[in-house]
Amino acid sequence: MQCWVCDHPAQAICHFCGRAVCKDHAAKMPTFLCMYLGNNNTPKGLVVADVIWCGICQPQPEPIGMPEMF
Ligand SMILES: [Zn+2]
């Protein structure tokens, strides 16, 4: 597997889109694993601080509505 950007050997896979990237081109981004209601109905989210991101795709921070599917 080779880096999507520079064709050098890839060392990571983008968490969001599955592209392979080398160390130079892998970026990191915090991501939400899930949301839940904590005590006092305070919304809380489980966050992973640095998942691998290819820097090319554009993961949305929140699920987007798809009204056209209904
Ligand atoms: Zn690269």
Ligand SMILES: [Zn+2]
């Ligand atoms: Zn990606």
